[in-house]
Amino acid sequence: MEITKKNKVVEFLKNYWMYVAVGVVVLVVAITVGVLAGGQAVPTSSPSLEFSLPMQEASIVKDYSSTELQENTSLNQWEAHLSVDFASDNADVFAVLDGTVSKVSYDVLNGYMIEITHSNGFVSQYCSLAEEPVVNEGDKVSSGQKIGTAGNSANAEIDLGNHLHFTLMLDNQVVDPNNYLDLQNK
Ligand SMILES: [Zn+2]
Known part of the structure; x- marks a missing residue:
């Protein structure tokens, strides 16, 4: 039973490894895009403006x-x-x-x-x-x-x-x- 199962998995990977690889790549890209989009959700409309503090060590x-x-x-x-x-x-x-x-x-x-x-x-x-x-x-x-x-x-x-x-x-x-x-x- 064990051997048969393993063989089936190996056979599956042999035939469909391209699809598995593409699936992994798509997943990685989706996660990266999600993280980047989440990171940009800061409520500043002008991120280029650098504010300094109105008082020091206040x-x-x-x-x-x-x-x-x-x-x-x-x-x-x-x-x-x-x-x-x-x-x-x-x-x-x-x-x-x-x-x-x-x-x-x-x-x-x-x-x-x-x-x-x-x-x-x-x-x-x-x-x-x-x-x-x-x-x-x-x-x-x-x-x-x-x-x-x-x-x-x-x-x-x-x-x-x-x-x-x-x-x-x-x-x-x-x-x-x-x-x-x-x-x-x-
Ligand atoms: Zn006040």
């Missing part, structure tokens, strides 16, 4: 949350937080991409604020800065260039202490910075 004081409400003790209310708050021993704040300063402003809730317009539809905003920013509207800035200092000028988040309230927009829509900046372990 920790996240308050993360982005669009659906889950977070308590804001400064305003005594629960709210979505469409930004990421950073704090660091080094309070320097840096531009996350090359761009042009499109707004420099102050208001009681957001404090001193800088807005930079980048290419590809991105706009970044830096709120709660320590003092009047040294950059002016119309200034060209480079990715990683120091633009200000994190502080506690935003009354809307005064309970958080010195920090940067960072917002990222794409095509006039606020987006989650975690999808574009490498904030792992921050």
Whole structure:
């Protein structure tokens, strides 16, 4: 019985090895294509853009949350937080991409604020800065260039202490910075 079975298998392979080989190749190609397609499913529309971090060695004081409400003790209310708050021993704040300063402003809730317009539809905003920013509207800035200092000028988040309230927009829509900046372990 054993021998007969083996012979049958050998005979089958002799006659049909081409089909078996082609089947294996097709399977390998299908798996490779599947893996590559899966690897590309990252939610970035502009993978060529290299973002740098707005603060160095910063920790996240308050993360982005669009659906889950977070308590804001400064305003005594629960709210979505469409930004990421950073704090660091080094309070320097840096531009996350090359761009042009499109707004420099102050208001009681957001404090001193800088807005930079980048290419590809991105706009970044830096709120709660320590003092009047040294950059002016119309200034060209480079990715990683120091633009200000994190502080506690935003009354809307005064309970958080010195920090940067960072917002990222794409095509006039606020987006989650975690999808574009490498904030792992921050
Ligand atoms: Zn904030």
